[in-house]
Structures are given as structure tokens and as C-alpha cells.
Amino acid sequence: MTMMTPVSMHKRAGLAGLYSHALCIASSVPISVVQLVARAAVANVFWQSSQSKLVSWPVTVQLFAFEYRLPVLDPGVAAVLATAAELSGAVLLFLGLFSRFAAVMLLAVVATIQVFVYPGHWGEHLTWAALLLFIIARGAGMISLDHFAGRFFSRER
Structure with missing residues (x-):
């Protein structure tokens, strides 16, 4: 069996050649670009959510008291924790600073929303979780403050 390289793959004729060429193009997208887009997309979701909470704080606390009803936590405390996590997580992800920490924090927010608030919205939550x-x-990838900080501190040694 002959191994086909990406160059020889797109030399095929017809539909198979077109498909192979499309795969070659897709494979050439740098993973750092994908990481940047993923960070920006999920950061935007949580940024918008945090901003809507901050616009009317009394309404936010009421939502936590009467609609979200998280167990154990006081609605005022839950509102502050959720807003702080969404706001700081969104900023950190967008900048690519402490990205893994921010992603874990926001994944905990997603899990809380899924389990306690809107369990029927699993499709949307699964997208964020992915x-x-x-x-x-x-x-975070090469287009991030994490990457630049890593390069800076590795030179310090």
C-alpha cells in the first residue's frame, strides 16, 4: 500500500481530488488560530452574561433568588460569585492569560448551570464545555499572553 502525502493527495482527479485538496487546506490552519477563536468565542459568551448581570444588579439577585435557586448559597453571594467568575474568566480567556485556570473556572460555572439551573439546555452547555x-x-496557543510569559520566563533561567 502506497502512503499518500498531502501534496499527492490533492493531485487526484474529480470529487476525490477536490475533497483531498479541501483537507489539505483545512490541515494548514495553524492550531494557534483555532485556539484563539475558541478562546474568543467562549469568552464572548461569558462576557455578555456578566455584563447583563451588572446592568441591573437588583434584577440579577432576584433571578438568583427565584429562578436559578442554587442550593446552599445565599442568592446575593451566588450572584457575586457567578458574576465575578464570568467577568474574570472572560477577560483572562480573551487575553490568553492563565487560560487553563480560567477555562476550569468557567467549566465549573457551566456545570453548575447545567446541573442546577437549566438542565434542559445541555446542547448549548456542551458547546461551551467543548x-x-x-x-x-x-x-491558549501562541497568540496569547500565556505563550509570551512562558517565553519570557524561560529566558530568565
Whole structure:
């Protein structure tokens, strides 16, 4: 069996050649670009959520008291914790600073929402979780403050 390289794959004729060429193009997208887009996408979700909470704090506390009803936590405390996690997590992810920590924190928020608040919205939560798990597994990428900090501190030794 002959091993086909990406160059020889897209030399095929017809539909198979077109498909192979598309795969070659997709494979050439740097993973750091994918990591940047994943970070920006999920950061945007939590940034928007935190901003909506901050716009009307009394309404936010009421939502935590009457709709979200998290067990054990006082609604005021839960509102502060959720807003702080969403706001700081979104900023850290967008900047690519302490990205894995931010992703773990936001994954905990997603898990809380899934289990206690909106268990029927698992499809949306799964999308957020997938992006966050990707960031946890692969990091922030080369287009991040994590990467620049790592390079800076590795030179210090």
C-alpha cells in the first residue's frame, strides 16, 4: 500500500481530488488560530452574561433568588460569585492569560448551570464545555499572553 502525502493527495482527479485538496487546506490552519477563536468565542459568551448581570444588579439577585435557586448559597453571594467568575474568566480567556485556570473556572460555572439551573439546555452547555475542554487540553496557543510569559520566563533561567 502506497502512503499518500498531502501534496499527492490533492493531485487526484474529480470529487476525490477536490475533497483531498479541501483537507489539505483545512490541515494548514495553524492550531494557534483555532485556539484563539475558541478562546474568543467562549469568552464572548461569558462576557455578555456578566455584563447583563451588572446592568441591573437588583434584577440579577432576584433571578438568583427565584429562578436559578442554587442550593446552599445565599442568592446575593451566588450572584457575586457567578458574576465575578464570568467577568474574570472572560477577560483572562480573551487575553490568553492563565487560560487553563480560567477555562476550569468557567467549566465549573457551566456545570453548575447545567446541573442546577437549566438542565434542559445541555446542547448549548456542551458547546461551551467543548471549547473550554479544548483550551484546558491544548492551552491558549501562541497568540496569547500565556505563550509570551512562558517565553519570557524561560529566558530568565
